[in-house]
Amino acid sequence: MSAPAGTPRTRRRLARTVTVLASCLAVLAAAVVLGARALGREPTVTLLANWTGADEQYFRKAVIGPFERKYHVHVDYQGSSAQSQVLSADVEAGTPPDVVVLTGPGELAAYADQGQLRPLEKLIPQGDFSKSWVTPRKGHVYWFPLKADLKSMVWYPPGVSAQQRQNAAKRPGQWCLGMGSGATSGWPGTDWIEDILLQQYGPGTYERWARGLLPWQSKEVKGAWTTWGTMVGAGGSRDLVLRALRTEYQEASELVRMHPPQCTLEHQASFIRNLDPWKEARGRYEHSARLVPGATTDDAWEVSGDLVALLHATPQAQDLIRHLASAETQRAWSTKEAGLSVSAHAQPTAGDSTPDWRRSLARTLLDPKAVHCFDASDAMPPPVRDAFAQATIDFLADPRQLDDLLKNLDSLGSAENLSWVTSVCDRT
Incomplete structure (x- = not known):
């Protein structure tokens, strides 16, 4: 049975x-x-970006997955921290991806001038992004931001008063500074110098310099370098300089949670708030202009972001561009991303559960009364950008080299075959 x-x-x-x-x-x-x-038989679109590890998982879940389900198109994603080098090799081999995400408009401008990029103005509704994010080039828009980071910020632990911050800013050892970042080491120094120039001389001067119209040896630019050198102790204490040169940028804030803390302030972009030291310290920020000597403005902010560009205008790639530019996708990505970033989309993206400090970042990024200027080194042609980053390392070790470093940067920037952007600020 x-x-x-x-x-x-x-x-x-x-x-x-x-x-x-x-x-x-x-x-x-x-x-x-x-x-x-x-x-x-299954439509496919290729995408190159810099997200790997946890960020790639977030990106696949928040951005790629919804696109594939909606459009029934497979996304062949390649994530690499060396995406600039990968793209260059692919373009040279004649096998570039359909869509790419890069951090530098200067790099994208060169590809646009080479005829590698396709116009986007018919794919992105006008007014969704401000001028500093979608700078026209020869009558066309070739890139837009997927996410943004706010700069011109100084982070500090709660309980450190305004007067204590003023006192700490005058002591080089109180700045958390790490210059290391693999092949791109030195960029934290470029952020410092860019921001100092912006706060001391305003958006007009900053934009002229970022566009290659203001010499590196000018008093304004040289003054920004010397101000930075004084603030962080360039060429001073050997131990302090070595600490900065040997520390990776993402590890600089580890000194905040030592007992006693070995530094109090960090000049860094919004994403740094998501690292454990500032998470645990419940870090707060203030506008860098309050701590930069000789600052003349309090409404100018440096910004940066991951910029999307189109290399092959296939129907699938165009659908992906529309998807990445939508407020819904940008909201999903800025919420899910492992780092702390916000959307630069004109439509509000903060939800009811968004922390107050993150809401303040979004408000500042979209504030029509503020001036937003794209990271100058990212906007410069790659050879100048890379030399700038290396020069900050050399200057930190020995500021007596400054005149020679600036002369060399002027020489590099005067080359005729370089592609300079036409604008970096949403207003000047």
């Missing part, structure tokens, strides 16, 4: 049958998908 349907033996047999069947169906489905892709 067979066992009744509800007995444990029957349930085990049924479970095994269901498990085997499910496994077979899964294998079959995977084979069908792979076969369809191999035969080119």
Whole structure:
């Protein structure tokens, strides 16, 4: 007599049958998908960006997944921290991705001038992004931001009063500074110098310099370098200089949670708030103009971001561009991303559950009364950008080199084959 349907033996047999069947169906489905892709029957779009590890997982979940489900298009994603080098090699080989995400408009401007990029103005509604994010080039828009970071910020622990911050800003050892960042080491120094110039001389001077129209040896630019050198102790205490040169930028704030703390202030972008030291310290920020000597403005902010560009205008790639530019996608990404960033989209993206400090970042980023200027080194042609980053390292070690460093940067910037952006600030 067979066992009744509800007995444990029957349930085990049924479970095994269901498990085997499910496994077979899964294998079959995977084979069908792979076969369809191999035969080119499933539309595919290639995407190159810099997100790896946890950030890539967030990106796939918050951005790629919804696109693939909505459009029934497979995204062949490549994440690399060396995406600039990867893109350069792919372009040279004639196999560039359909869509790319880079941090530098200066780099993208060069590709646009080479005819590698496709116009985006018909894919992005006018007014969704301000001028500093979608700078026209030769009558076309070639990039837009997927996410943004606010700069011109100084982070400090709660309980450190305004007067204590003023006192700490005058002591080089109180600045948390790490210059290391692999192949791009030195960029924290470029952020400092850019921001000092912006706060001391305003957006007009800053934009002229970022566009290659103001010499590096000018009194304004040289003054920004010397101000930075004084603030962080360039060429001073050997231990302090070595600490900055040997520390990776993401580890600089570790000194905040030592007992006693080894530094009090950090000049860094909004994403730094998501690192453990500032998380644990419940870090707060103030506008850098309050601590930069000789600052003349309090409404100018440096910004940066990840910029999307189109290299192949296939229907699938155009759909991906529309998806990445939408307020919904930008809201999802800025919420899910492992780092602390916000959307530069004109439509509000903060939800009711957004922390107050993050709401303040979004308000500042979208404040029509404030001036937003894109990171100057990111806007410069890559050879100048890279030399600038290296020069900050050399200057920190020995500020007596400054005149020679600035002369060399002027020489590099005068080359005729360089592509300079036409604007970096939303107003001057």
